[in-house]
Amino acid sequence: xxxxxxxxxxxxxxxxxxxxxxxxxxxxxxxxxxxxxxxxxxxxxxxxxxxxxxxxxxxxxxxxxxxxxxxxxxxxxxxxxxxxxxxxxxxxxxxxxxxxxxxxxxxxxxxxxxxxxxxxxxxxxxxxxxxxxxxxxxxxxxxxxxxxxxxxxxxxxxxxxxxxxxxxxxxxxxxxxxxxxxxxxxxxxxxxxxxxxxxxxxxxxxxxxxxxxxxxxxxxxxxxxxxxxxxxxxxxxxxxxxxxxxxxxxxxxxxxxxxxxxxxxxxxxxxxxxxxxxxxxxxxxxxxxxxxxxxxxxxxxxxxxxxxxxxxxxxxxxxxxxx
Amino acid sequence: xxxxxxxxxxxxxxxxxxxxxxxxxxxxxxxxxxxxxxxxxxxxxxxxxxxxxxxxxxxxxxxxxxxxxxxxxxxxxxxxxxxxxxxxxxxxxxxxxxxxxxxxxxxxxxxxxxxxxxxxxxxxxxxxxxxxxxxxxxxxxxxxxxxxxxxxxxxxxxxxxxxxxxxxxxxxxxxxxxxxxxxxxxxxxxxxxxxxxxxxxxxxxxxxxxxxxxxxxxxxxxxxxxxxxxxxxxxxxxxxxxxxxxxxxxxxxxxxxxxxxxxxxxxxxxxxxxxxxxxxxxxxxxxxxxxxxxxxxxxxxxxxxxxxxxxxxxxxxxxxxxx
DNA sequence: TTGTATGCGTTATCAG
DNA sequence: CTGATAACGCATACAA
Numbered sequence: 001x002x003x004x005x006x007x008x009x010x011x012x013x014x015x016x017x018x019x020x021x022x023x024x025x026x027x028x029x030x031x032x033x034x035x036x037x038x039x040x041x042x043x044x045x046x047x048x049x050x051x052x053x054x055x056x057x058x059x060x061x062x063x064x065x066x067x068x069x070x071x072x073x074x075x076x077x078x079x080x081x082x083x084x085x086x087x088x089x090x091x092x093x094x095x096x097x098x099x100x101x102x103x104x105x106x107x108x109x110x111x112x113x114x115x116x117x118x119x120x121x122x123x124x125x126x127x128x129x130x131x132x133x134x135x136x137x138x139x140x141x142x143x144x145x146x147x148x149x150x151x152x153x154x155x156x157x158x159x160x161x162x163x164x165x166x167x168x169x170x171x172x173x174x175x176x177x178x179x180x181x182x183x184x185x186x187x188x189x190x191x192x193x194x195x196x197x198x199x200x201x202x203x204x205x206x207x208x209x210x211x212x213x214x215x216x217x218x219x220x221x222x223x224x225x226x227x228x229x230x231x232x233x234x235x236x237x238x239x240x241x242x243x244x245x246x247x248x249x250x251x252x253x254x255x256x257x258x259x260x261x262x263x264x265x266x267x268x269x270x271x272x273x274x275x276x277x278x279x280x281x282x283x284x285x286x287x288x289x290x291x292x293x294x295x296x297x298x299x300x301x302x303x304x305x306x307x308x309x310x311x312x313x314x315x316x317x318x319x320x321x322x323x
Numbered sequence: 324x325x326x327x328x329x330x331x332x333x334x335x336x337x338x339x340x341x342x343x344x345x346x347x348x349x350x351x352x353x354x355x356x357x358x359x360x361x362x363x364x365x366x367x368x369x370x371x372x373x374x375x376x377x378x379x380x381x382x383x384x385x386x387x388x389x390x391x392x393x394x395x396x397x398x399x400x401x402x403x404x405x406x407x408x409x410x411x412x413x414x415x416x417x418x419x420x421x422x423x424x425x426x427x428x429x430x431x432x433x434x435x436x437x438x439x440x441x442x443x444x445x446x447x448x449x450x451x452x453x454x455x456x457x458x459x460x461x462x463x464x465x466x467x468x469x470x471x472x473x474x475x476x477x478x479x480x481x482x483x484x485x486x487x488x489x490x491x492x493x494x495x496x497x498x499x500x501x502x503x504x505x506x507x508x509x510x511x512x513x514x515x516x517x518x519x520x521x522x523x524x525x526x527x528x529x530x531x532x533x534x535x536x537x538x539x540x541x542x543x544x545x546x547x548x549x550x551x552x553x554x555x556x557x558x559x560x561x562x563x564x565x566x567x568x569x570x571x572x573x574x575x576x577x578x579x580x581x582x583x584x585x586x587x588x589x590x591x592x593x594x595x596x597x598x599x600x601x602x603x604x605x606x607x608x609x610x611x612x613x614x615x616x617x618x619x620x621x622x623x624x625x626x627x628x629x630x631x632x633x634x635x636x637x638x639x640x641x642x643x644x645x646x
Numbered sequence: 647t648t649g650t651a652t653g654c655g656t657t658a659t660c661a662g
Numbered sequence: 663c664t665g666a667t668a669a670c671g672c673a674t675a676c677a678a
Contacts, residue, residue, distance in 0.1 A: 001671065011649050016673060026647060041456055046433040047373045048671035051654050056370060065399060067610075072395040076388060079416050088430060091414040093402050107411060110369040133364060216597035244594065251599035271567065271594070274539035276574035287390075324655065334665050339657060349663065371655035374670045 001044070007036035019044055050112065059297060060090040060108040061117040061290070062101055064183065065213050070239065070267050071119065074141060074290035078117055081294025087114070096183055096212050098124035109134050115297035117290070121145040121152065122184050137300040139293035143185055144312060151300075153292045153311040157185045160282055160315045161192025164236045164264060167280075167317050169200045173234035173262055176205045179222045179246060180238025181212035189266070193236055206232055210242070219245025220252075227253075232261065234323060240265035240272050243279055247322065262323035278320030285313045324367070330359035342367055373435065382620060383413040383431040384440040384613070385424055387506065388536050393562065393590050394442065397464060397613035401440055404617025410437070419506055419535050421447035432457050438620035440613070444468040444475065445507050460623040462616035466508055467635060474623075476615045476634040480508045483605055483638045484515025487559045487587060490603075490640050492523045496557035496585055499528045502545045502569060503561025504535035512589070516559055529555055533565070542568025543575075550576075555584065557646060563588035563595050566602055570645065585646035601643030608636045 005012040010029060017025055018033040025033070036042075050056040061078050063071040079089050090113060092104035102124035108116060115136055118127075121143045131138050131149050138150040143157055168176060176197050180186040194205050206229060208222035219242040226232060237243035243265030250257050257263050257277055265272055265281035272279040292311060300306055328335040333356060340348055341356035348356070359365075373379040384401050386394040402412050413436060415427035425447035431439060438459055441450075444466045454461050454472050461473040466480055491499060499520050503509040517528050529552060531545035542565040549555060560566035566588030573580050580586050580600055588595055588604035595602040615634060623629055 012671090013650085013673075014648065017648085020673080024647075029647080041453075043429070043432050043453075043457070045374070045435060045671050046430075047370045047379060047435055048654090049673070050370045051368070051374055051656085052671075052673040054654070054673095066389055066395045066402070067392065067399045069390065069392065069395075072389045072392075075414070076390045076416065079389070079414065083416075086430070088434065089414050091398070091402065091412050093399065093406075095403075106366070107369075107409070109366050111411065112368060112370055130364075130366075134366070215593035217593060220597060241593070245597045248597050248599045270538035270540060270564070274543060274568045274571050276571045335655090336657075336666085337664065340664085343657085347663070352663080368655050371670090372657070374672085375655075375657035377657095377670070 001042070004033065004036045004040055004042045007040060008032045054112070056112045056114055057086060058088045058090055058111060058113045059115045059117070059294070060092060060104075060111070060113040062092040062094060062104050062108075063119045064094050064096045066091065066093060068213055069241075069269055070286045073286035074119075074293075077287040077290025077292075078294045079290075081291045082298065085298055087298070094119075102127050105130055114301055115139075117141060117293045117297070118149075120184055121148065137297050137306075139296050141289045141293055143188070144310070146310075148309060151296050151306060151309050151311070153289055153296060153313060155284055155313050155315045157188035158192040160266070160284070161189035161194075162196045163192075163315065163317065164189070164266070164282055165193045165196035165200070165202075168234045168236065168262065168264060168323065169196070169202060171234075171262070171323065173323075174202050175231065175233040176202055177207070177226050177232035177235045178205050178238070179208045179210065179219055179226070179235065179242050181214050182209055183212045186212065186238040189238055206230055214239075214242060216241050216245030216248065218242070220249040222246075223249045234262040234264065236264045236266075238266055240267045240269040240279060240281055243281065243322075244271055244275055247275060247277075247279070258321065258323050264323040268318055272318070272320070277322045280320045280323035281318050282315050283318045284315045289313060324365070327356065327359045327363055327365045330363060331355045377435070379435045379437055380409060381411045381413055381434060381436045382438045382440070382617070383415060383427075383434070383436040385415040385417060385427050385431075386442050387419045388416050389414065391536055392564075392592055393609045396609035397440075397442075397616075400610040400613030400615075401617045402613075404614045405621065408621055410621075417442075425450050428453055437624055438462075440464060440616045440620070441472075443507055444471065460620050460629075462619050464612045464616055466511070467633070469633075471632060474619050474629060474632050474634070476612055476619060476636060478607055478636050478638045480511035481515040483589070483607070484512035484517075485519045486515075486638065486640065487512070487589070487605055488516045488519035488523070488525075491557045491559065491585065491587060491646065492519070492525060494557075494585070494646065496646075497525050498554065498556040499525055500530070500549050500555035500558045501528050501561070502531045502533065502542055502549070502558065502565050504537050505532055506535045509535065509561040512561055529553055537562075537565060539564050539568030539571065541565070543572040545569075546572045557585040557587065559587045559589075561589055563590045563592040563602060563604055566604065566645075567594055567598055570598060570600070570602070581644065581646050587646040591641055595641070595643070600645045603643045603646035604641050605638050606641045607638045612636060
């Protein structure tokens with residue numbers, strides 16, 4: 001910056017201003033500084049700027065894994081929301097391990113990120129307190145709680161599970177089965193699903209769990225397991241990829257969908273509308289969740305005020321052919 | 324850090340050592356410092372550390388979008404490779420726009436990232452020169468070139484396209500069609516595919532392009548378009564999601580796969596093995612690409628030497644039922 | 647509109 | 663094994 005200042009015949013602070021508040025410089029000075037910057041190929045050190053201004057212009061997001069479209073959509077949405085404001089994105093993956101989350105939060109706090117987006121509302125040891133002490137805005141996603149760390153943008157997994165059971169019961173299916181992951185949010189959906197099934201007199205739900213992260217192939221094996229234990233009439237899968245895998249397995253076994261087995265998914269991924277038969281599923285706004293989280297953080301950062309602490313993005317059944 | 328030092332009765336630099344080179348401190352001093360750190364809830368400012376040491380311990384990756392599994396796998400692989408070394412990951416999305424790439428590179432350079440992973444080998448204005456001047460290690464992925472910026476870990480899209488055509492020709496299919504995206508790498512695959520088709524006397528390939536990013540739904544429309552223009556016997560899709568969409572469309576139209584139309588995909592995503600019929604596809608190592616890129620960067624950063632500038636991860640046809 | 651003085655929170659270097 | 667001193671490259675506060 002000193003070199004640039006010298007080349008442009010100004011003080012270093014003027015170079016700083018040319019970068020950050022160009023509107024406060026005369027056109028002539030600005031031109032000279034920019035010419036010097038180009039000539040010297042000067043690349044401002046943003047870390048030094050962060051240190052001096054104590055504003056890092058970074059936001060972090062922690063997800064179980066980015067390999068799962070539901071989460072990568074959220075990352076995508078967040079990235080799109082913050083990019084126009086020239087914030088940069090730090091990405092952390094827990095791979096479904098709570099202690100990883102705590103380590104990542106600590107590391108990001110060390111980076112002095114200005115805001116953080118988390119997955120879920122249950123967190124590892126020290127996460128909540130560390131975040132609270134840091135005093136940065138935090139948005140939890142992919143679930144809902146009355147008592148967020150700071151803000152939450154998501155939907156109730158428990159209620160979504162209930163709604164799925166209600167939908168299937170309403171269509172007259174009585175013998176229900178479930179295939180899903182082992183993470184907190186899948187578990188919440190399962191619990192809601194079973195509650196309504198039980199309350200509706202549909203009896204016990206046949207459950208097959210697959211370890212998260214799960215893909216369509218695992219669903220095939222899980223379905224085989226379920227079929228060996230009984231004859232379900234309708235199957236709720238904790239995400240669309242599992243549902244797709246189940247439908248493929250049915251095709252392989254000559255089981256008609258929905259004729260013999262109705263299949264319902266979760267998330268409304270692109271494959272849901274495309275697969276044959278079209279997949280009845282629970283739509284949730286995965287991209288919007290990230291985008292909204294970004295907006296909430298930015299609003300808090302720029303105005304210092306929260307508009308809403310709890311944003312329920314909801315869910316809705318998308319009825320297609322499979323159930 | 325000063326507060327911690329005071330509480331522990333040592334100099335600030337000793338606190339720094341407790342954090343970075345604990346093995347150089349006496350057990351007693353170390354214990355005292357750590358106790359003070361815990362007591363005060365001290366979180367070291369890594370940005371300040373970066374400034375003083377000129378080592379940021381960050382690595383950046385730029386992908387078109389993380390919503391596409393092929394790229395999110397690469398991000399995942401990179402994240403896994405660098406996490407154990409306590410490097411952090413900055414993520415940038417171009418959304419398939421070259422000028423975005425240049426802007427992201429510039430921003431990441433400003434952050435003083437220690438290494439960078441790019442998608443593809445064609446880059447926006449100033450990207451190559453800026454990176455070269457910065458002197459940081461760079462790994463290009465998802466393609467191959469004789470003249471990488473620094474290093475490249477990928478495979479030849481052109482050769483993969485050729486191989487696909489060769490495979491289909493070898494199975495006796497003569498009337499070929501193609502559905503694919505509009506990005507550089509898809510284009511390279513298409514070109515290789517057409518070259519071999521032409522050279523093998525199979526005539527012109529019927530081509531339907533869908534704008535990137537593309538999903539299974541777009542493939543349905545593209546296939547409809549192809550069918551309105553002729554009767555292809557085999558279809559090569561530029562990724563498995565497009566192939567899946569094409570297979571679903573065939574199911575809808577009562578077209579037997581592979582009986583009436585053979586379908587071949589690209590990437591070997593989890594859906595390929597799961598879908599019915601099993602998808603014949605071209606396997607590429609998307610996760611490994613990111614992981615390998617991370618290892619190459621770390622090696623360069625720690626030893627200062629490159630083992631291999633050009634790493635060809637290759638590709639291979641995975642034969643299943645669809646072609 | 648531009649400049650001067652100062653400090654942000656660490657680590658490198660050199661000494662003891 | 664521990665400490666004193668001087669950067670690192672900027673932006674804030676204030677002055678002109």
